Amino acid sequence: MIEVQDLRKRYGHLEAIKGITFSSNVDVLTIVGRNGAGKTTLMRILSTQLAPTSGHAKVNGYDVVKEARKVRDIVCSIPQEAKPAGMASPFEHVVMYLTARGMTFKEAGSLLGEVLRK
Structure with a gap:
């Protein structure tokens, strides 16, 4: 279940x-919109990577702000730009993720x- 109320994010002006x-209240939610519509910003807020300027989610x-640790326990977000970090070993990649x-x-x-x- 995702609930968003008057959510806002401002970067300067x-x-x-x-x-x-x-x-x-669905298992899969698709968010579509033109470039610059705020899709990535919304996903970053919902996955606790970014704090909203105001509103609640x-x-x-x-x-997502007050109980970020609990949200992180149930949400995983991997951006499409995700790339392996240089010469890191598989062990190091998993540690970075965690x-x-x-x-x-x-x-x-x-x-x-x-x-x-195990």
Whole structure:
């Protein structure tokens, strides 16, 4: 379930999201629009990568600002521009992914080591 109420995002004088409100209770949600319509900004807010300027958004009942860690536990966002980071090993790529989701390096390394041992 996604709930968005009067969500806004401003970059200086540019208003990327202009007060959108919607709710959706579907397994797959498609967001379409022209270039510059705010699709990527909305996805970054919903996945806790970016804070809104104002308004509220919830994912499965969790506030994307106040309960960001809980949202990160259930949401995964991989941008289309995602590319492997240079010469990083597969282990390092997974650690980078886990730290981007909010884990510390120590937590990520420990979890990954545990999973690999199984």
